[in-house]
Amino acid sequence: MRTSPKKSFSLFFGILFLLILTAILIPPDLLKAASRQCIWEGVEKIIAIGDLHGDYDHFVTILKNEDINLVAEKDNKLHWIGGKTHLVQIGDVMDRGDKARDIFDLIKTLEKEAEKAGGQVHMLIGNHEEINILERVFEYGEDYINVEQFKSFLSESYKKRKEREFKKRTEDGGDINTEWKNLMKTDDGQREYYDNFNLYYGRWIAENHNAVIKINNTVFVHGGINEKYSAMPLQDINNLYFLEFQKWYRGESFRPKILFDQEGPLWFRYLATWDEQAYSSKVNQILANLGAKQIVIAHTPKIQDLPYRFGYKVWLVDTGISNAYRRDGGFLSALIIENGNRPDRWRLEY
Amino acid sequence: MINKEVISTLVVLSLMMIGGVNSLSLSADQGTSQQKELEIYLKNAKVADIEKGGLGGRNEPWRIFLDDGKTQRRAIFKYIDRPERRLNPVSYKREIAAYELTKLFKMEIVPPVLERKIREFTGSLQIMVEGCINENERKVRKLEPPDAEAFEKAIEEINVFDNFTFCLPDPKDILIHKDTWQVCRVDFMEAFDTLVEFLPGTTISRCSRRLYQGLKQDAKVIEAAMKPYLTAKEIKALLDRKALILDKLTGLIKEKGEDAVLFDIKS
Numbered sequence: 001m002r003t004s005p006k007k008s009f010s011l012f013f014g015i016l017f018l019l020i021l022t023a024i025l026i027p028p029d030l031l032k033a034a035s036r037q038c039i040w041e042g043v044e045k046i047i048a049i050g051d052l053h054g055d056y057d058h059f060v061t062i063l064k065n066e067d068i069n070l071v072a073e074k075d076n077k078l079h080w081i082g083g084k085t086h087l088v089q090i091g092d093v094m095d096r097g098d099k100a101r102d103i104f105d106l107i108k109t110l111e112k113e114a115e116k117a118g119g120q121v122h123m124l125i126g127n128h129e130e131i132n133i134l135e136r137v138f139e140y141g142e143d144y145i146n147v148e149q150f151k152s153f154l155s156e157s158y159k160k161r162k163e164r165e166f167k168k169r170t171e172d173g174g175d176i177n178t179e180w181k182n183l184m185k186t187d188d189g190q191r192e193y194y195d196n197f198n199l200y201y202g203r204w205i206a207e208n209h210n211a212v213i214k215i216n217n218t219v220f221v222h223g224g225i226n227e228k229y230s231a232m233p234l235q236d237i238n239n240l241y242f243l244e245f246q247k248w249y250r251g252e253s254f255r256p257k258i259l260f261d262q263e264g265p266l267w268f269r270y271l272a273t274w275d276e277q278a279y280s281s282k283v284n285q286i287l288a289n290l291g292a293k294q295i296v297i298a299h300t301p302k303i304q305d306l307p308y309r310f311g312y313k314v315w316l317v318d319t320g321i322s323n324a325y326r327r328d329g330g331f332l333s334a335l336i337i338e339n340g341n342r343p344d345r346w347r348l349e350y
Numbered sequence: 351m352i353n354k355e356v357i358s359t360l361v362v363l364s365l366m367m368i369g370g371v372n373s374l375s376l377s378a379d380q381g382t383s384q385q386k387e388l389e390i391y392l393k394n395a396k397v398a399d400i401e402k403g404g405l406g407g408r409n410e411p412w413r414i415f416l417d418d419g420k421t422q423r424r425a426i427f428k429y430i431d432r433p434e435r436r437l438n439p440v441s442y443k444r445e446i447a448a449y450e451l452t453k454l455f456k457m458e459i460v461p462p463v464l465e466r467k468i469r470e471f472t473g474s475l476q477i478m479v480e481g482c483i484n485e486n487e488r489k490v491r492k493l494e495p496p497d498a499e500a501f502e503k504a505i506e507e508i509n510v511f512d513n514f515t516f517c518l519p520d521p522k523d524i525l526i527h528k529d530t531w532q533v534c535r536v537d538f539m540e541a542f543d544t545l546v547e548f549l550p551g552t553t554i555s556r557c558s559r560r561l562y563q564g565l566k567q568d569a570k571v572i573e574a575a576m577k578p579y580l581t582a583k584e585i586k587a588l589l590d591r592k593a594l595i596l597d598k599l600t601g602l603i604k605e606k607g608e609d610a611v612l613f614d615i616k617s
Binding site: 127134136140141143248256259260269279282 | 402403406407408410430432435436437438470471487490491
């Protein structure tokens with residue numbers, strides 16, 4: 001049976017009306033959040049890398065290593081050669097080291113190139129990204145943020161102005177580095193850092209990146225997942241982060257449900273510390289809720305320990321990759337998951 | 351907030367629970383001799399070592415190794431003081447406020463803590479005493495207290511104190527001494543909210559006599575004790591919650607009788 005032109009016309013405008021109504025009623029934030037993918041199936045090869053803490057050189061060493069082979073240098077630039085591989089950087093690119101900005105810039109490039117090649121680069125949000133976005137990193141002092149990271153996220157004009165000022169001031173003695181350290185303690189210096197960081201990187205992190213993802217039967221998350229969050233769909237967890245970051249950027253006052261939650265995915269530490277015997281049923285429940293075989297976490301440095309806990313169900317990838325952990329015996333590492341086999345840890349001493 | 355899983359294996363002082371409180375004119379200077387002794391220790395002992403990052407948590411407390419030449423003890427140092435920030439306002443001063451309240455009420459449920467400068471930070475330094483397990487861990491390990499009634503009373507007292515200080519309940523913040531089963535409450539960095547209501551998900555049905563008597567104290571005494579540590583808004587909310595809880599308890603006493611609502615805590 002054919003529909004009359006009059007009926008088709010009404011149907012077309014009816015649908016159009018509904019679409020416009022939907023667009024008006026659903027907040028654009030929610031539409032954007034809900035559209036971001038966080039579950040992938042049928043991925044042959046996954047490489048997961050833990051906390052980088054500003055160590056660009058070590059990150060590149062891992063990516064270029066012949067066993068990992070995800071990037072290669074061409075025309076003095078690094079490019080994706082990983083094909084359909086999924087690279088998961090499990091958060092905490094920032095703080096402790098010097099070159100978080102360089103890492104972000106490289107990840108921005110690799111995200112685009114990997115997608116074109118049929119692969120993916122997933123940079124998950126870590127608690128250190130969160131404390132920078134939420135403007136609280138300076139509260140922790142120089143253990144977290146050093147002069148080089150501070151300078152790297154300032155605007156060029158501000159940085160040059162301050163350089164001139166400090167040069168003049170130290171002509172008759174004094175130390176420029178001390179001047180920068182002092183600037184880091186001022187409201188002016190901190191405001192400039194936060195504004196510029198958030199403008200070019202914070203918003204990019206918050207608006208385009210997940211906190212938790214699932215690839216095949218493996219969940220990846222920076223801190224961990226407790227029972228409460230494991231019962232939520234991953235999309236809902238990521239949407240909650242997205243929406244609360246948006247509220248933060250809009251300057252709203254609100255009681256966050258997930259941001260800065262000690263039990264939240266960016267901070268939860270107990271999968272790395274719980275007694276394996278006493279908590280095995282809890283971990284089983286968490287994995288059952290997630291519909292996953294295993295979970296890969298970072299956040300809690302496990303340098304001397306085995307890379308897995310709870311009978312290969314929890315995998316730990318924070319091995320102190322950053323040079324900031326040299327004293328603790330840190331080493332470069334990546335977790336390789338191929339063709340559904342048990343993960344395999346690759347390591348390289350530095 | 352500190353990593354209680356780690357701390358619970360280390361912490362807590364040998365609590366000396368004191369019975370009913372009669373005096374209504376207590377001052378914040380008061381405290382048991384053991385509390386005073388530990389305060390002097392916290393104030394004067396040398397910092398032998400500092401372990402950063404080992405405890406984890408959003409407020410990145412440090413584990414401090416103290417030595418006064420005779421005794422070595424461990425303590426927790428917290429230094430973030432942002433009571434006015436937009437999201438998750440926190441302050442190390444609230445740790446001290448909670449402790450001072452318990453001193454005022456003669457309830458030894460918070461380990462001694464005071465303000466001290468360590469390296470470039472001024473913060474709260476709280477004693478850690480060995481041999482504890484947290485309430486979460488107790489439940490997972492299915493450990494039953496030898497005196498269930500006494501344990502339940504201690505938990506109920508903490509519930510009322512949590513409502514008073516508006517400290518969100520977290521079983522990992524309730525520490526239980528493995529041998530004595532005495533109970534204490536830690537981590538008040540995020541407490542003392544300016545909301546005047548009962549904590550969501552909690553019900554007050556009973557209260558210890560000593561806390562009840564403490565809550566009946568003159569508001570001015572509490573205000574004076576809290577002034578160094580809390581903002582004016584936080585103190586006002588604290589006093590308003592005090593009235594709210596007293597109303598609730600008074601109503602319960604009228605309805606059920608005093609013995610059904612108030613109880614003594616054995617020392």
